[in-house]
Amino acid sequence: MANLKQLAQSLGLSITTVSRALDGYADVSATTRERVREAADKVGYRPNASARRLRKQRAELVAVTLPSDPGHIGPPHFLDMLSGCAEHLAAAGLNLVIAPVPRGESELDICRRFVDGRRVDAMLLVRTKRKDERVEFLQSRGIPFVTNGRTESLAPHPYIDGDGFAGFRAATLRFHAAGHRRIGHIAGPQEYYFAHDRCRGWRAAMEECGLATDLCAEGAPLEQGGYLAALELLRQPSRPTALVCATDEMAIGALRALREVDGGNQISIVGHDDLPMGAFTSPPLSTMRMTGEHLGASFASLLLRAIAGETAEELQELHAIEFVDRDSHRRPLRAA
Amino acid sequence: MANLKQLAQSLGLSITTVSRALDGYADVSATTRERVREAADKVGYRPNASARRLRKQRAELVAVTLPSDPGHIGPPHFLDMLSGCAEHLAAAGLNLVIAPVPRGESELDICRRFVDGRRVDAMLLVRTKRKDERVEFLQSRGIPFVTNGRTESLAPHPYIDGDGFAGFRAATLRFHAAGHRRIGHIAGPQEYYFAHDRCRGWRAAMEECGLATDLCAEGAPLEQGGYLAALELLRQPSRPTALVCATDEMAIGALRALREVDGGNQISIVGHDDLPMGAFTSPPLSTMRMTGEHLGASFASLLLRAIAGETAEELQELHAIEFVDRDSHRRPLRAA
DNA sequence: AACATTCTCCAAAACGTTTTGGGAGTCAAG
DNA sequence: CTTGACTCCCAAAACGTTTTGGAGAATGTT
Incomplete structure (x- = not known):
């Protein structure tokens, strides 16, 4: 509440001593230190942040x-x-x-x-x-x-x-191992590193498996973006059987697209981020997360x-x- | 980057004049003002926030x-x-x-x-x-x-x-007008004003309609809380036919409980907040929001x-x- | 010519803290 | 008695800004 000067005055001490007492320096006697601390507590003294910053040349x-x-x-x-x-x-x-x-x-x-x-x-x-x-x-x-x-x-x-690259590569390979061949990717805006990284992971896996990488649609990293991107992929003559989505939010949007188009139980899907919401979607959303x-x-x-x-x-x-x-x-x- | 003092020195002016020039005071000539501003721009001068705050006695x-x-x-x-x-x-x-x-x-x-x-x-x-x-x-x-x-x-x-009271009262009355008689409420923690207010709205409507107010369960204002609260209400001998939920997140949790218990198409539900996610749930979530x-x-x-x-x-x-x-x-x- | 007015500018104080560089006083050793 | 070490304290400077209260010069007025 008060400032150092007032506190010092009320104690009959100098500003210096009060300041150093509060900071716990050894060159103020234990009794004085205690006396200062009690008084400071009592009036609820807190150093003025601006003054402190100005002097210390650090913003903290x-x-x-x-x-x-x-x-x-x-x-x-x-x-x-x-x-x-x-x-x-x-x-x-x-x-x-x-x-x-x-x-x-x-x-x-x-x-x-x-x-x-x-x-x-x-x-x-x-x-x-x-x-x-x-x-x-x-x-x-x-x-x-x-x-x-x-x-x-x-x-x-x-x-x-x-390591989005490794994560999305692994997820894609897992779909491949489960028998999927048409694995789509719902990508986030490629200017973001994470979105690009994840897309590269999917692409790398597809190429390793000798699969085409045309089942890729980009959208905003939101439900709506995932929804629109999924609709785009579902419109393809040869639909994907599995979708790897850049984020959970996009996956949740995609889930709605799947429900609208095929009832929602045909196509496998995985997201990324482990949003709590994912446990409550229909079906509950499989996902990935950073360790x-x-x-x-x-x-x-x-x-x-x-x-x-x-x-x-x-x-x-x-x-x-x-x-x-x-x-x-x-x-x-x-x-x- | 630099100081007011350095800036003043480089211009051959006083600190005062530079400061006032930058603040656009009338008592520095237009030509000087321009000269100062250009120099300030060139070196990218920004006042030190701490010093300014200390002097102005405002944190901004x-x-x-x-x-x-x-x-x-x-x-x-x-x-x-x-x-x-x-x-x-x-x-x-x-x-x-x-x-x-x-x-x-x-x-x-x-x-x-x-x-x-x-x-x-x-x-x-x-x-x-x-x-x-x-x-x-x-x-x-x-x-x-x-x-x-x-x-x-x-x-x-x-x-x-x-006005959560009015909103939840109206939502409850609407269910009543649609023929519902067992209208439950999934409440948030009552220490929060909003949760208490909304609960009061539901209760008021129920009492106006002469209905019992026992179909109320409280939970954390999250999906999980809504899920557990909904399960509790569904366990009642006489289940609710409609649910008014304190928040959308709770409603989304409740939605999952409904799916697990009765396939999810029997019980009407409404939330509050208009989370974007609500447009992507199954079924899409009806909700309310502040105007x-x-x-x-x-x-x-x-x-x-x-x-x-x-x-x-x-x-x-x-x-x-x-x-x-x-x-x-x-x-x-x-x-x- | 004397005086008021206006226009530019500036020195110094102030904001509240931390830190520097001692200054008294006390005590023990030489 | 002097010296040195130690303990406890403090005055003053510094941080970078804004604001106060003029000062000096130029211009206008009588």
Whole structure:
């Protein structure tokens, strides 16, 4: 409530001593320290953040920009991750905030505002694009950051990502092993690294199996996008018998297309992200997800190490993808 | 990039003049102003946010705490709302950030940290409880805030809310008019104002129609909670023929319970929130939503007026609820 | 010529904290 | 008695900005 000067005055001490007492320095006697702490507690003293930042030349703040663009980030996991991350950053004296992007501005604008106004010590980026201007900007400013998702940037940067290529290749091969030959892919916007990566995984598997890669449709990473893309694939003269979808949301949209076209029990389908919703669709949605227990902690750790100056190459984590089998991936395969 | 001092030096002007030139004061000549602006642009000067805040005694920041608790806030609308709000606040020179709650801390802790550290000028609160300690705290500190959702706080405070009571009453009466007599309610945790309000609406309608109000089950405001609550109601000797659900997520969980128990086409159901996902369930979910076009703008406006010192009573908006009819609310009604 | 007015500009203070570089006082050893 | 070490405290500077209260020059007015 009060400020340091008032607190000092009321105690008959100097500002310096009060400040150092609260910070636990050894050059203030134990009795004084205790006296100061009690008084501070009593009046609920909290240092003024701006003054502290100005003096320490550190914002004690980390920001993550919230993509507002087309598809929303899988909120449940995303938010869990951020809570965990915030917890570990807090232990290092850093606060985490999410910056929504005002309509009419870009994520890059936000980065600029936060970085050039020295409002943050580091940044977190999610939903990277293959060519990501935010990454380029942060690299040009030399501010520490970690991305959730890789990019095709020439200069390496710290990231955590799932191995979408391997995951989607494995999922496709599994369909092949189950006898499927017409395996379609519902792809996300290819400018996103994750969408491109997953598409490449499907394509690689199809080519390994000597299958054509024409059963691919792209859409927005939302239910509606998946719905439209699925309708497009179902319109083909030779329909797919299985669908590998870039995201769960798209898979849920596709599920509706399947229900409309063939009653929904003919075609196998798998998504990615393990949205809680997937357990409640009809049929329950089989999916994949990134392995790794405490993702938030990993992000925090990478970020702290980036701030400490470790090089980007040491700060890259690629996690394997695991299957979450429910029902949608094993619809009975009927003769063509 | 640079400093005001450095910028002034490079121009042969005083710090004062440069500062005032950039702020567009009239007491610096047009030519100097232009010269300063060009130089500032060239070196990419941005004022140091901490210094500015310290001097102006305003944080130029508004924070909203992100409930991590049990149920997640309907992300699509929530995020849209925040983008719109951020846009309008930005026009007033205010930044908006979302503060996730670190594991191990409470939303109240976050409020405390932001408010007592003078990090924010105002706050936004979502998912209010009937007795909400965040509201009490902010009131005790006298800091401007607006909530999304009412509370039972004795002192009035600014809010925007949907009229859940009227909405759920209307939905229940509609089922009654369609011939339903056993209308169940799947309720959210009653400590939340919205959940209690909606439950009261259902109860009021049932009592008006002279029907018993025992077909009510409470659960977490998530798919799983709705699923379990629905199973509970379906276990009753005399099953409901229609279900009014506190949220869409709960309704989607209930939908799965219906599918498991009776194939899913016997019981009518309606949710609330108009989640995009609802258009893709089976059957497509009928739902309700708060009316009002530019919710973000409303929030921003209320917040700015609260900061300007208008009294709480003038800053309360209660919005009507409208139906979003899809299929789930008109399952054929079969004789008991 | 004397005075008021307007136009530009600036030195200095202030915001609240942390940190630097000592300054008293006490005590024990030389 | 002097010296050095140690303990406890503090004055002042610094962080980078905005704002206050003029100063000096040019212009207009009597």
